[in-house]
Amino acid sequence: MLLSLAFRNLWRNRRRTLLTLSAMVVSAALLILALGVFSGMFKDMLASATEQYYGHLVLAQPEYHLRRDLFANLSVDIANHAALMNEPEILARSPRLRSFGLLSRQLSSQPVELLGIIPELEQQVTSLQNKITVGYYPKLEDRNGAMIGQGLANKMKLKPGDELVFVTQAADGSIGNDLLIVRGVFATGDSRNDNNLVLAPLPWLQDVMVLPGRIHEVAMILANPMLAAEVADRLTPRLPENTEVLAWGDLLPEMREVIAAYGVSRMIIVTILYLATGLGILNTFFMSVMERTREFGILMAQGMRPMAIRSLVLLETLFLGGIALAIGLFCGALMTLYMQQVGIDLTTYITPITYAGGTILPRLHAVFEVANFLVPAGMLLLVSLIAGFLPANRAARLDPVVAVRED
Amino acid sequence: MSIYHTSLIRKLLPLLVLLSILSGTALALDIQSVIREVEQQYMGTSSRARTTMQVKTSHWERTLEMEAWSLERDYFLVRILEPAKERGVATLKRNREVWNYLPKVDRIIKVPPSMMGGSWMGSHITNDDLVKANHIDEDFHLRLLEETETNYVIECLPKEDAAVVWGKIVYRVRKTPQVPEQIDYFDEEMVRVREIHFDDIQQIGERIVPLRLTVLPLEKPDEMTVLHYRELVYDLDLDESYFSLRNLESR
Numbered sequence: 001m002l003l004s005l006a007f008r009n010l011w012r013n014r015r016r017t018l019l020t021l022s023a024m025v026v027s028a029a030l031l032i033l034a035l036g037v038f039s040g041m042f043k044d045m046l047a048s049a050t051e052q053y054y055g056h057l058v059l060a061q062p063e064y065h066l067r068r069d070l071f072a073n074l075s076v077d078i079a080n081h082a083a084l085m086n087e088p089e090i091l092a093r094s095p096r097l098r099s100f101g102l103l104s105r106q107l108s109s110q111p112v113e114l115l116g117i118i119p120e121l122e123q124q125v126t127s128l129q130n131k132i133t134v135g136y137y138p139k140l141e142d143r144n145g146a147m148i149g150q151g152l153a154n155k156m157k158l159k160p161g162d163e164l165v166f167v168t169q170a171a172d173g174s175i176g177n178d179l180l181i182v183r184g185v186f187a188t189g190d191s192r193n194d195n196n197l198v199l200a201p202l203p204w205l206q207d208v209m210v211l212p213g214r215i216h217e218v219a220m221i222l223a224n225p226m227l228a229a230e231v232a233d234r235l236t237p238r239l240p241e242n243t244e245v246l247a248w249g250d251l252l253p254e255m256r257e258v259i260a261a262y263g264v265s266r267m268i269i270v271t272i273l274y275l276a277t278g279l280g281i282l283n284t285f286f287m288s289v290m291e292r293t294r295e296f297g298i299l300m301a302q303g304m305r306p307m308a309i310r311s312l313v314l315l316e317t318l319f320l321g322g323i324a325l326a327i328g329l330f331c332g333a334l335m336t337l338y339m340q341q342v343g344i345d346l347t348t349y350i351t352p353i354t355y356a357g358g359t360i361l362p363r364l365h366a367v368f369e370v371a372n373f374l375v376p377a378g379m380l381l382l383v384s385l386i387a388g389f390l391p392a393n394r395a396a397r398l399d400p401v402v403a404v405r406e407d
Numbered sequence: 408m409s410i411y412h413t414s415l416i417r418k419l420l421p422l423l424v425l426l427s428i429l430s431g432t433a434l435a436l437d438i439q440s441v442i443r444e445v446e447q448q449y450m451g452t453s454s455r456a457r458t459t460m461q462v463k464t465s466h467w468e469r470t471l472e473m474e475a476w477s478l479e480r481d482y483f484l485v486r487i488l489e490p491a492k493e494r495g496v497a498t499l500k501r502n503r504e505v506w507n508y509l510p511k512v513d514r515i516i517k518v519p520p521s522m523m524g525g526s527w528m529g530s531h532i533t534n535d536d537l538v539k540a541n542h543i544d545e546d547f548h549l550r551l552l553e554e555t556e557t558n559y560v561i562e563c564l565p566k567e568d569a570a571v572v573w574g575k576i577v578y579r580v581r582k583t584p585q586v587p588e589q590i591d592y593f594d595e596e597m598v599r600v601r602e603i604h605f606d607d608i609q610q611i612g613e614r615i616v617p618l619r620l621t622v623l624p625l626e627k628p629d630e631m632t633v634l635h636y637r638e639l640v641y642d643l644d645l646d647e648s649y650f651s652l653r654n655l656e657s658r
Contacts, residue, residue: 102516104514109517109519173529179512
């Protein structure tokens, strides 16, 4: 009875209710869209760092990531260690050897970071194959085929088929040097990768560095990147001594901070927006309660208890919140879907920005994330209840004798 | 008398000042030439040398046999003879540029400025050492820090505009025969980071030179490079054309 009464009361001032409702719907829907776009931006950033270079987890000797010591190497067999094979969260593993050296062609030389990789494994961990502008991803059979970044290609005026010399310090103290042939050029938008990174087959680099059968790290990709720290902690004790598994958050501490801060800033944005919406709801219900003072007085005079009056008003706000939520979520999801599928290209206005070790791409693009729906939804109901509580209390505390006389 | 005396002093004063300045410059010139002689002791106007370089690091140890030519302070060519795997690897220094020849790929590579601080042939000698060592007297302010009966100790502080990697260099040079004993290198925080010790003093023609130098990187106590001159011949008939890129590739 209370329910249907509350529902009918809601539509007694149709215009006012619809206005409040629309404010709630719009704020919820826009919030969901904005959060989706934010999430998209962070996902791009994280992906640029992990899916273009690090992977989600990296197994190496302790401190290798800090010092990049040539001699801190491991047997290539570690990539197939049982602890890694048995971890269901790990989707792919790529053994890598890293070398810093000089890439030289005729009179121009550039310092580069060269990763020796097994192409078919590396392509499951990083996604540079999707960023190729010209040529192709070198195959293992290419022996000394290389893939270089666009920035490097521009600086040294390189195209597929060109010959380069790579010179580096080999592990036996000699000057490791050999020819490389450019097979492909990639462009990620991340200037560090585009200007410095070179990929070449692992056996070739092992040969040049005189490190047969050795690697520096195993990069891995996970089903859920947010579980990286957990999985890393779980793996390290099961692996041989002198190895360590690091999560992307350890390798990119700024990125971890940024993403952790996102959780907080999401709450702040939601709170600010809903404060305004909440005041709107508060206003509506105060008005509605004031108008109905006489009605409440009569109801109470007929024996309705204050508790029921309070519930009645609270139910009204909850109904309003519920309806707003349903429509808002639907509209928000619809807009997020559009931004996910189509998005907005900003390439003509801005260039990629490198921030906290990742790259923010010049596009607006949303992703679906459960928290982006749950947080606005939960908060909307909460705000409705809080905003409804004051008017409900006021109605419940009316003195029937006084209230009945009210006009 | 007293008037005459004062005026005499007055007349002589400029001369006295001039004399004192001259003696000062004479001293300054002296330490400059001491440093220059230390840095060019293996070069003379021109030279050819056979050297053995032993490099010991915590990960590997190796010995290289090399042949080197030099002309004045500006030209220097060195070629590896042993081990066989690296035979023919060569370095050419022309003025302040360094080039490497790599026979395996048959290419000449110019060492870019960013790599000048890097190790030369895997040793504890850097490319910068090859280029800048014999310009010490130009890039640094020299000062006689201490003079004992047997030694000079000369301190070198970089000139403001000099592009150098050291914060300070201290030379300890024996007076007779005038040969270096030790050079200490300090980084920009004035921490001593490298020492070079000289020994095996021999007479080569008219010169007396220490034939062995030991480079000790102090951050890595178990590492060192020992460069030993097996043969050293001065004043050959060499000219600039010998130090060409074409000659770097040949042989």
